[in-house]
Amino acid sequence: MPPMLPLEIQALAKILDELDYYQILDLVPNAAQSDVKKAYFETSRTFHPDANRHLDEAVRNACMHVSKRVTEAYCVLRDPRRRSVYDAQQGSSSDRKRIPLGEARESHVRQESEERQGKTAQGRQFYQKAMQCQARGDRGGTISNLQMAITLEPGCEFFQRQLAATKAAS
Amino acid sequence: MTERAIGIDLGTSNSCVAASYGDRVEVLANSYGENTSASVASFAEDGSITVGNAARANIIHDPEHTVSSAKRLIGRYFFSEEVKKAQAVCSYEIIEGPNHGVRIQVRDEAFSLPEISAMVLREMKQLAEIRVGEEVCKAVITVPAYFNDNQRQATKDAGKIAGLEVMRILNEPTAAALAYGFGKGLEQRVAVYDLGGGTFDISILEIGKDIFEVLSTCGDTFLGGDDFDDRIIDLVADEFVQQEGINLRSNPYAFEKLKMAAEAAKCGLSVDDEVEIRIPDLLIGEDGGARSIERTITQQEFSSLVTDLVQRTFKVCDEALQQADLTVHDLDGVILVGGPTRLPVIREAVRTYFQQEPRADVDPDEVVAMGAAIHANSLVNESAESFLLDVTPLDLRIGVAGGLAEPVIERNTPVPIEQSRMFTTFADYQESVDIRVFQGDSREASSNELLGQFAFSGFKKARRGEVSIEVTFEINADGIVSVKACDSETGAQNMTSITLSSGLSSEELRTILAENPAARVERAGAPVALPETMPETTGTEAHAASDDLEAAGAHDERVLPMAGDDEADLELLDRDTEVLEDSETTPQANEESAPADSEADALFDRDTRNLSEGLCDDA
Numbered sequence: 001m002p003p004m005l006p007l008e009i010q011a012l013a014k015i016l017d018e019l020d021y022y023q024i025l026d027l028v029p030n031a032a033q034s035d036v037k038k039a040y041f042e043t044s045r046t047f048h049p050d051a052n053r054h055l056d057e058a059v060r061n062a063c064m065h066v067s068k069r070v071t072e073a074y075c076v077l078r079d080p081r082r083r084s085v086y087d088a089q090q091g092s093s094s095d096r097k098r099i100p101l102g103e104a105r106e107s108h109v110r111q112e113s114e115e116r117q118g119k120t121a122q123g124r125q126f127y128q129k130a131m132q133c134q135a136r137g138d139r140g141g142t143i144s145n146l147q148m149a150i151t152l153e154p155g156c157e158f159f160q161r162q163l164a165a166t167k168a169a170s
Numbered sequence: 171m172t173e174r175a176i177g178i179d180l181g182t183s184n185s186c187v188a189a190s191y192g193d194r195v196e197v198l199a200n201s202y203g204e205n206t207s208a209s210v211a212s213f214a215e216d217g218s219i220t221v222g223n224a225a226r227a228n229i230i231h232d233p234e235h236t237v238s239s240a241k242r243l244i245g246r247y248f249f250s251e252e253v254k255k256a257q258a259v260c261s262y263e264i265i266e267g268p269n270h271g272v273r274i275q276v277r278d279e280a281f282s283l284p285e286i287s288a289m290v291l292r293e294m295k296q297l298a299e300i301r302v303g304e305e306v307c308k309a310v311i312t313v314p315a316y317f318n319d320n321q322r323q324a325t326k327d328a329g330k331i332a333g334l335e336v337m338r339i340l341n342e343p344t345a346a347a348l349a350y351g352f353g354k355g356l357e358q359r360v361a362v363y364d365l366g367g368g369t370f371d372i373s374i375l376e377i378g379k380d381i382f383e384v385l386s387t388c389g390d391t392f393l394g395g396d397d398f399d400d401r402i403i404d405l406v407a408d409e410f411v412q413q414e415g416i417n418l419r420s421n422p423y424a425f426e427k428l429k430m431a432a433e434a435a436k437c438g439l440s441v442d443d444e445v446e447i448r449i450p451d452l453l454i455g456e457d458g459g460a461r462s463i464e465r466t467i468t469q470q471e472f473s474s475l476v477t478d479l480v481q482r483t484f485k486v487c488d489e490a491l492q493q494a495d496l497t498v499h500d501l502d503g504v505i506l507v508g509g510p511t512r513l514p515v516i517r518e519a520v521r522t523y524f525q526q527e528p529r530a531d532v533d534p535d536e537v538v539a540m541g542a543a544i545h546a547n548s549l550v551n552e553s554a555e556s557f558l559l560d561v562t563p564l565d566l567r568i569g570v571a572g573g574l575a576e577p578v579i580e581r582n583t584p585v586p587i588e589q590s591r592m593f594t595t596f597a598d599y600q601e602s603v604d605i606r607v608f609q610g611d612s613r614e615a616s617s618n619e620l621l622g623q624f625a626f627s628g629f630k631k632a633r634r635g636e637v638s639i640e641v642t643f644e645i646n647a648d649g650i651v652s653v654k655a656c657d658s659e660t661g662a663q664n665m666t667s668i669t670l671s672s673g674l675s676s677e678e679l680r681t682i683l684a685e686n687p688a689a690r691v692e693r694a695g696a697p698v699a700l701p702e703t704m705p706e707t708t709g710t711e712a713h714a715a716s717d718d719l720e721a722a723g724a725h726d727e728r729v730l731p732m733a734g735d736d737e738a739d740l741e742l743l744d745r746d747t748e749v750l751e752d753s754e755t756t757p758q759a760n761e762e763s764a765p766a767d768s769e770a771d772a773l774f775d776r777d778t779r780n781l782s783e784g785l786c787d788d789a
Contacts, residue, residue, distance in 0.1 A: 044557055045380075048559070050338070068588040
């Protein structure tokens with residue numbers, strides 16, 4: 001995004017409510033997830049309040065207005081679950097360009113995280129311990145810690161796979 | 171024209187100031203060549219005030235009139251856990267101030283915490299001015315990432331009182347990451363493990379060359395190096411009771427000596443495997459003979475004393491990683507911040523937990539000030555060489571019926587951000603509504619930190635549910651909260667904040683600034699000045715500071731007597747049928763909570779402060 005003139009920033013601030021999150025981040029609607037962060041970084045370089053202190057008050061306020069919306073856009077688009085809810089809203093005839101962050105929480109991401117590392121604090125702890133043992137080359141320790149983790153979370157496929165892999169390796 | 175701005179690490183025990191010279195950052199030493207100054211202010215009988223390392227000795231000689239660890243109290247309510255704890259262990263007198271705030275009573279004067287911290291900040295400012303050879307008016311001041319809005323506002327007030335324009339309240343771990351990665355073009359994920367004197371923070375950041383994005387931040391504002399000292403203190407004090415039958419805690423002079431010795435022992439253990447705790451002439455016994463303490467403490471003994479404290483830090487680390495959806499294996503580096511991280515027990519635990527060696531090229535005592543200076547420089551010189559994308563550390567919540575508080579903006583949401591919610595009235599022909607704003611992670615309103623309470627009126631008198639009020643919550647880049655309300659129909663925006671903030675009201679702040687706080691510290695006891703004469707700053711600074719307040723659009727406070735408080739209530743307009751807190755049903759305050767309603771009523775008569783003030787002097 002090329003640097004913006006103060007007048008351009010103010011103009012953008014005025015029409016902000018007419019833009020959707022993709023437009024605000026200068027993204028195509030079907031942009032890949034990995035592009036969202038890049039776009040957020042790039043847009044922040046232009047609009048972040050810290051970069052615009054030297055401008056006069058009206059422009060600074062416009063910048064702040066835009067900056068807040070940029071952050072909001074990022075919060076929604078970076079989260080696959082929120083993004084899909086947002087996309088559905090955009091797809092319908094609604095002319096809402098925004099969506100409250102509370103809607104469609106990050107449960108999608110949280111769910112993935114739980115699958116990867118365990119749902120419970122103890123499960124996670126034993127998994128971490130197992131990985132520490134593995135790093136030290138302590139096969140026995142790795143196995144017993146994984147077994148503990150599995151006892152705590154019998155449904156966790158990821159732990160089971162880890163255990164099987166460790167046992168298989170000699 | 172290059173304007174000089176400084177970065178100040180306002181620490182619990184020690185403060186540090188640095189300045190950027192474009193190509194390099196330098197920690198500024200005082201006239202004795204010391205890079206850090208004690209965050210201590212000592213009040214002598216003749217009215218003079220000594221601040222910094224020179225005041226440190228008075229912790230032992232004059233404990234009742236020497237204030238240290240003000241950071242543990244700044245921005246807190248008098249009824250909070252931390253303040254109660256401090257009252258038990260501090261030798262100086264802690265009393266209640268207006269708005270359930272805290273005051274330190276010293277020699278017939280009651281100081282607010284911002285005033286005390288302002289003395290330390292002024293010391294750092296003057297030190298900087300001597301070193302850089304010119305007047306310094308602008309600064310970036312760091313705070314623990316986990317500080318809430320009240321604590322941040324109070325710190326900003328301290329800066330104003332000290333005669334500084336506080337360009338940014340910056341999170342300490344973020345500052346450290348900036349110092350670590352600035353100008354290096356890194357693309358890395360790092361964890362900043364920050365164990366200071368009074369607080370613990372962990373932040374997980376993604377560095378994208380010139381961008382420093384905080385992915386998550388978690389902390390414990392009740393855990394720090396001081397708690398490690400406490401373990402040694404407890405050990406030694408208990409032994410002393412057993413051997414001598416005397417309780418050291420009841421003798422302020424002896425207790426302070428013990429505290430100092432414990433702290434010194436802890437520091438010693440950063441370097442040696444075994445340290446001696448030696449306090450001759452600790453006190454005089456009943457027989458007139460002097461009692462002393464001589465005891466060795468080993469690394470191992472110390473480790474076992476503090477194991478649980480160390481474990482607590484890693485529970486917080488677990489949380490941060492989970493919030494960022496990362497594991498330790500995803501991290502490219504670990505940065506240690508804070509003197510206590512020099513302790514072998516900490517380093518070892520960090521190495522084990524993160525499964526990597528922490529970065530050695532970072533000075534844990536200076537990195538935060540350096541990061542603050544780097545950021546100060548880029549803010550003042552429009553150079554935009556780095557961008558800090560931070561997050562808010564705590565859920566921002568609104569009080570709803572049943573004594574609950576619903577999140578409006580979740581913790582670890584990037585800032586600046588704004589979110590709106592629609593509300594309506596609970597009762598027919600209701601004239602005003604009551605909005606309570608909290609920060610914290612509890613569903614129970616009373617377990618959170620109350621930031622402010624607002625009354626909004628001026629909307630049409632109508633039947634319940636027919637009024638539409640939009641309340642907008644904003645968190646700026648400093649992590650400071652502001653709230654505004656708007657009547658959707660009339661467009662009326664006359665909301666008055668009746669803040670219960672533990673902080674200073676606008677009026678109090680104005681009074682303090684008008685009193686020219688510079689005079690208080692410069693009364694006497696300032697450290698030996700270098701031959702260069704300092705620019706005469708007192709008059710202009712106080713003037714500039716109050717100008718700043720004027721410019722910030724500080725509104726006239728108006729006491730809002732809420733007629734028919736009991737009815738003042740909001741109801742969520744959307745599908746959730748939660749009703750905003752009815753004043754009548756506010757739960758009783760517990761130790762850490764917002765005051766019970768009878769107190770709340772009384773508070774409506776107190777001075778107010780517009781909460782959005784915090785935003786006004788921002789970019």
